Structure formats: C-alpha cells, structure tokens
Amino acid sequence: MSLTEGPEQPRIGVDEWVASADERRARSRSGRAKEAIERAPAAIKLVALVVPFAVFPLFVDSDYLMQVGIDTLIFVLLALGLNVAVGWVGLLDLGYVAFFGIGSYLYAAIASEYAGRYWDAVIAIPVIAVAVAVAGFLVGLPSRRLVGDYLAIVTLFFLQLWLVVLINASWSRGPNGISDIYPLKFFGRQVTSLTGYFYVALIAFVVIISFLYLLNRSRTGRAWRALREDELAAELMTMPVGRLKLMGFAVGASIAGVAGAIYAPVQGAIFPASFDLVLLITLYAMVVLGGAGSLVGVTIGAVLINGSLEALNDANNASWIFYGVVAIALIALLRPWWQPVAVIGSTVVFGFVVHEVAEQARPSLVGGATFGDSRVDRIVDSWVLLPQNIVSGDGLPTGWLGRLAYIALVASVLGLTLVHSRVWRLVGIVPVLYLAACVWANILVAQPAVARFVLIGAMLVGLMAYRPEGLFGKQRVEIV
Amino acid sequence: MDWDKVVQLLVSGLTLGSVYALVALGFSMVYGILKLLNLAHGDVLMVGAFIGWGVISWLGGAQDPNVAVWLLIVLMLLAAMVGCGFLGVAIERFAYRPLRRAPRIAPLISALGVSFFLQNSVLLLFGANFRSYDTFDLVDVEVGISLGPLNVWIIRIVVIGSAFAMMAGLWLLVTRSKLGKAMRATAFDREAAAMMGIDVDKVIVKTFFIGSALAGAAGVLVGLVFGSINHFMGFSYGLKGFTAAVVGGIGSIPGAMFGGLFIGLSEALSVGYIEDFTRGRLGSAFSDLVVFLILIVFMLVRPQGIFGKPEVKKV
Numbered sequence A: 001m002s003l004t005e006g007p008e009q010p011r012i013g014v015d016e017w018v019a020s021a022d023e024r025r026a027r028s029r030s031g032r033a034k035e036a037i038e039r040a041p042a043a044i045k046l047v048a049l050v051v052p053f054a055v056f057p058l059f060v061d062s063d064y065l066m067q068v069g070i071d072t073l074i075f076v077l078l079a080l081g082l083n084v085a086v087g088w089v090g091l092l093d094l095g096y097v098a099f100f101g102i103g104s105y106l107y108a109a110i111a112s113e114y115a116g117r118y119w120d121a122v123i124a125i126p127v128i129a130v131a132v133a134v135a136g137f138l139v140g141l142p143s144r145r146l147v148g149d150y151l152a153i154v155t156l157f158f159l160q161l162w163l164v165v166l167i168n169a170s171w172s173r174g175p176n177g178i179s180d181i182y183p184l185k186f187f188g189r190q191v192t193s194l195t196g197y198f199y200v201a202l203i204a205f206v207v208i209i210s211f212l213y214l215l216n217r218s219r220t221g222r223a224w225r226a227l228r229e230d231e232l233a234a235e236l237m238t239m240p241v242g243r244l245k246l247m248g249f250a251v252g253a254s255i256a257g258v259a260g261a262i263y264a265p266v267q268g269a270i271f272p273a274s275f276d277l278v279l280l281i282t283l284y285a286m287v288v289l290g291g292a293g294s295l296v297g298v299t300i301g302a303v304l305i306n307g308s309l310e311a312l313n314d315a316n317n318a319s320w321i322f323y324g325v326v327a328i329a330l331i332a333l334l335r336p337w338w339q340p341v342a343v344i345g346s347t348v349v350f351g352f353v354v355h356e357v358a359e360q361a362r363p364s365l366v367g368g369a370t371f372g373d374s375r376v377d378r379i380v381d382s383w384v385l386l387p388q389n390i391v392s393g394d395g396l397p398t399g400w401l402g403r404l405a406y407i408a409l410v411a412s413v414l415g416l417t418l419v420h421s422r423v424w425r426l427v428g429i430v431p432v433l434y435l436a437a438c439v440w441a442n443i444l445v446a447q448p449a450v451a452r453f454v455l456i457g458a459m460l461v462g463l464m465a466y467r468p469e470g471l472f473g474k475q476r477v478e479i480v
Numbered sequence B: 001m002d003w004d005k006v007v008q009l010l011v012s013g014l015t016l017g018s019v020y021a022l023v024a025l026g027f028s029m030v031y032g033i034l035k036l037l038n039l040a041h042g043d044v045l046m047v048g049a050f051i052g053w054g055v056i057s058w059l060g061g062a063q064d065p066n067v068a069v070w071l072l073i074v075l076m077l078l079a080a081m082v083g084c085g086f087l088g089v090a091i092e093r094f095a096y097r098p099l100r101r102a103p104r105i106a107p108l109i110s111a112l113g114v115s116f117f118l119q120n121s122v123l124l125l126f127g128a129n130f131r132s133y134d135t136f137d138l139v140d141v142e143v144g145i146s147l148g149p150l151n152v153w154i155i156r157i158v159v160i161g162s163a164f165a166m167m168a169g170l171w172l173l174v175t176r177s178k179l180g181k182a183m184r185a186t187a188f189d190r191e192a193a194a195m196m197g198i199d200v201d202k203v204i205v206k207t208f209f210i211g212s213a214l215a216g217a218a219g220v221l222v223g224l225v226f227g228s229i230n231h232f233m234g235f236s237y238g239l240k241g242f243t244a245a246v247v248g249g250i251g252s253i254p255g256a257m258f259g260g261l262f263i264g265l266s267e268a269l270s271v272g273y274i275e276d277f278t279r280g281r282l283g284s285a286f287s288d289l290v291v292f293l294i295l296i297v298f299m300l301v302r303p304q305g306i307f308g309k310p311e312v313k314k315v
Helices: A015-019 A021-027 A029-039 A042-059 A063-089 A096-110 A121-143 A148-168 A194-217 A219-229 A231-236 A241-267 A277-290 A295-312 A315-333 A338-361 A375-381 A400-418 A422-442 A448-466 B003-034 B041-058 B069-099 B105-126 B154-176 B178-188 B190-195 B200-226 B233-248 B253-277 B284-301
Strands: B144-147 B150-153
Touching: A021 A029, A042 A063, A042 A194, A042 A295, A063 A096, A063 A194, A063 A219, A063 A241, A063 A277, A063 A295, A096 A121, A096 A148, A096 A241, A096 A277, A121 A148, A121 A241, A121 B284, A148 B233, A148 B284, A194 A219, A194 A241, A194 A295, A219 A231, A219 A241, A231 A241, A277 A295, A277 A448, A277 B105, A295 A315, A295 A448, A315 A338, A315 A375, A315 A422, A315 A448, A338 A422, A375 A422, A400 A422, A400 B069, A400 B105, A448 B069, A448 B105, B003 B041, B003 B150, B003 B154, B003 B178, B003 B200, B003 B233, B003 B253, B041 B069, B041 B105, B041 B200, B041 B233, B069 B105, B069 B200, B105 B233, B144 B154, B150 B154, B154 B178, B154 B200, B154 B253, B178 B190, B178 B200, B190 B200, B200 B233, B233 B253, B233 B284, B253 B284
Parallel strands: none
Antiparallel strands: B144 B150
C-alpha cells in the first residue's frame, strides 16, 4: 500500500473489503442488473444482440442509413478484435488499425481491376484472416520480451510506418488510394446491394462473436485473463507468457483483417487516410465505454459511439444531443431528484439575467446568431451570449475571444471536479453550464465534426478516472 | 564524397536532434519517476508551438514585430514554457493522478484520450491549415555563420544553442539542487522517498512542469526552424522523442540527450542517403523506417539503452 495516499480511502487494500466486493455489488440496483446480464445464457444474449440488427433493414429505406448500419457492424467487428488484445490479454496495441488497413489492401490486391484478379470471397476472407494473423504475429514478435509500455510505442510506430509506406509506395497508389475494388462474390454470385452487405457483415459478426465467446471460456481464454491480472504469477504457473501474448495479438489482428476485407468492397475504394489515429482512438473509446473484456459491452459501446458520432456530424441534431446529454447526465449524477431540477432551473434563470445585463451594457455581445439552425438553437438564441462575428464562414474562431472562452470552459470544468463541498459544487455548476452552453452555441456547433472528437477524447479521460470498467465491464477489486 | 552535403546533413541532424533531445528529456523524467509513458507529451509540444505562434502574431507578426527579434524569441520561449508547464501539471492532476494505483494500461488509455482531446481542441480553435511562423521574414536566411562554403542560418544556431543551454540547466538542477535530489530519490524508490519526508506528489508535479516546459520550448524551436506548425505535428515528434529516450536509456538524463542527437543525426543522414543506398527504390520519406529499425534493434539487443541499467524485477 502506498504511503502517499491520504486517509480518504482507508479501506482500499483491506482484504475483507476485497472479499465483500460481490456482496456490495449485489446491493446496488445497477450491480444486480449487470449480474442478471452476466448470468443470462449465452444463446439468449446472442439472440438479443443479433435481432435488433437483423430487423434493422426492414425499417430502413434510405441508402444513407443502410450505410451507417454497415459501418456500425464493421466498427463492432473492429472493437471486438481490439478487445482481445486490450480487454483480455491486457496489451496496449496501438497499431491495431494498421491490421484493418492490411486486410483492406490485401482484399484490393486479390480482387480489384487494379490487381487484375478476382478471388471468390469464400477463399479470399480466410486467406486474409490468416495472412493478417501472421502480420500480427510478426509485429508482436520483437515486443514479446518487452515490458508493457514499450509494446505500445512499437505498435504505434508500426502504425506510423504503415501509413508512411501507404502514402509513399507506388503499389498502393499513394494518397489517391485504390478505387476499383470488386464487390464480394460468394460461389460466383456477387453481392450487389447495401442490404446484402449488411447481412454479410451481420453473419461475420455472429461467427466472430460466437468464436470469441468460446475462446474466452477455453483454456487459452483463462490463461489470457490470468496473464492480464498478474504476468509474473502466470509465468510461475508455467504459462507460456510470450506465446500467449503473441496469440492474443494475432487473433485480434486477424479479426481486424476480416473487417478490412468486408470494408474494402463495401466502400469500393480505400485510402491511406481511412486507417489513421482518429479511427484508432474511436475504437478505444468504444471498447472502454462498453467495458473492456465484455463482449456484450464492447458491442453496445461500438453501436453507441458510432451512432452518436454519426448523429453529431449533423449540426441540426448536434444541439439536441448536446443539451439532452447534459440534462440526462445531471439527472443521473445528482441525487435526490430536486438537485438536478434546481440546477437546471437556476441555470436558465442565470442565463436570462446575464443575457439581459449584457444586452443593456453592451448590445454587441448578444447581436450575433448561432451557426446551428435547429429549433433548439433558435430557442437558446435569446438565452446565451452570442457576440457578433465570433466565427468566420467556415466555423473557425476569428479572434481570441472565442478561443479564450473555450479554454476557460475546459479549465472551469476541471476546476469544478476539484471542489469537494457538495454545496459549492452545486453552486459552481450553474455558471459552468451556462459557459458550456455559450461555448457550444458560439464555437462547437459551428464545427460539429471536430467537436465530437473533442468530446470523445474528454470522455476517454473521464471514463478512465471515474468508471474504468465502462458500462458493462467487471469492476476490478485489487489488493494493493 | 560530397563534404558540403555531409556537413549540411550534420547541421540539420544536430538541429533536429536537439529538439528530439528536449522531448526525450520530458519522457524520460516522467518515466523515471512514475514509470508512466506520457503518450500526450508530443501534443504538449504542439500546444507549445501554437503558444509561440500566438505570441508572434500578438506582437505584430514576423514582418513587422513590435519588439526586437531576440526579445521576441525569448518571449515566445518563455510563454510556451510557462503555458505548457501548467498544461503538463493539469494533465498530471486530472488524467494521471486518479489512476496512480490502477492497472498499468489505464493511464495509457487516459493519455490517448488527452492526446486526442488536445489535437482536436487545437483543430477546433485554429483549423487544419498549417500556421506559419514566417521565420524567413523575421531573420534573413543569409544571416549566419559560414562554415567553409556552407552558410549556417543563425536560427539553427539559436535552436541548437538554446536546446543545449536548457539541457545544461536541467543537468545542474537535477544534480545540484535540492529539488533534483528529491527527484532522484523519488525515481529510485517512491515509497522510501516518502518515508524520508519528501512530498512525492509535489515532486511529481514539478517534474511534469519541467518536462512539459521543455516540450513547449521544443515546440517553439520546431516552429522557428521549420516554419510551419499544425495540430498533428506532435505525433511524429512524440514518437521520435520516445525512441530517443529508449535508445539513450529511459530514465537517464544524459541518455536522453545523447539519444536525441543520435536519432536526429540518423534521421538526417538517412534522409540524405537512403535514396543512394537503395538505388532510388526508397525515397527520403522512408527515413522513418530507419528510425523504427533503430528502435526495434535497441529493444531486442539492449532494452535498457546505452546509459540505462538493466531493470531487475523484484518479486
């Protein structure tokens, strides 16, 4: 036990506290719900996960939504693969997206006009799965002997190198990408519609999640978890630690390869820019939000994140989601019920007072108009401060006022987490919420495509600090 | 052998290397004390570069600065160092300190989040276009010191000189001052240091401040010497800085300085010669490949680096 900790958490590390973890969990409502999910038979869980996907095409008639559905399934596959390395073996694999890219480019190499070949998917997909697994094995090889963190850097560097090669090599056609990729064909029959691709991806999902479920319960799966919890102890129990790590690495890579082999023909064209750090961190957010280690959790995490990223991309939805999420978070976090009501009420009043004062004192502070044009944006127009010309036509802040307001918002949110007194925290949250609304209406809503990634980054940090087990992961109780 | 080219490459390698060394120092100091890989370190450098750009445009721009050029450079460096120092302290306080007792993977994921947050915040506030320091307007490219037929631009000398000055200052701080002693003690054994009455949390905060301030200065130096900056620049400098720290021996300060220069020189030389060696098959963009190979070889053959001591695992 570290001596630097204060007396605030004296019970951590005490054995009886660890032993009673399950009891404590059973007492809370969310704990009981989670336990019910964990105890449910695997077949029921699988059906419950698959049915919403399976009926999705029946209710969707636009190509755009169908494309979103396919993307979501590909994200789910990718997140499941990442979960093997991160959630089960406990390796920080930062080169994971490169394997997705390798799978895509391999498919382009065996089924495109550019390559002059057209393999049947029945052969192509297994070949790609094996080839990418070998690639994963080779990347993992030098890192096998290394202590945890070095692996992160080696794999990150590998990703960087992969991108450098893709952009500069002649066979990959550089940044222009490869654009004449043939559609998947099964036993000579081409998949032509988006609905067809959706079901291909769904079948891949069912196969992979069943495989992973069985793998997790096998000897290897148990060994991985043992390794994750304590490498040294696992080694002393004669587990081949190096080989297990490599295997986890290769299995994850292989799943990414399969996802790539579906992604390339769906898109019809692939570019180096599709396999970058943004995708990697989005995948990490999915795994962490859902709960690293839980198959159900990771699947739901991927659906939630991809859905909200897609919705936030549209400035019309973005404000609804923003205000909705803030309200729901307040209601969920503040107890008893009158606290969120009081906070929201006083924020509204506070806003009108500030708005009124600003209008009297300096009318230019409220003379602008927000970038968003949904109904909620028009309502808040008369509530938040909207100085004129704070952003230019492309949504970038023109002067330092907007930038400073953004920095002040970040600083005040962070500062608020340091306030320990409940009363002061409730008082402090009101101006911070109002500042957030002002920054949202002035800066963030003007560039929803960037703002959503800012939120993803903030969410990752917040999750790790306050709820590292995510929505569905198992809380770890450790003896320190 | 074309000696002009060799000297030119050596000078640019030295410039690049001194920047890498500054980044590597921050990595190394934090790793030494917390055994934590600060993946957001490269993005701190990026923020530093933007602070420097903010100062230069606030003081009238490079064409017509309101103050003397030397004063402008000093102000840029100071602003970036102070700003990034506090940024580093905030990162430690909010992203790493809550996770000090969590599994090792947790702070790394949190660091990914910080890195993503910083990159996209800058993208949000400044856009994706490259911003330019316009150093050529600030100091004419002809001004410099001549080495035979070669003229070395004064800004390069300023960059190398100030990097070495900062490294020397850090070396004095760590070996001579009381804070340095506390830092070394904390790195050696955190619990024992705490028992000896060292306020470990304060030492960690100060380490983050110093390391991030060096990264911020490195950001300004990068902006000065290469001219343009954008929100994604930190990634590459972070990777190279880390490689430098590993090559020199992570946790070792002279190691980080040496590793930085080594990586900088290798990169410059491979940019210059990779095309000749591979008979034109690989262009200069593949110099990253050489740095990556160096990293892999070091990790396999000598994971403790040149100056590091092999790690003995206690059970």
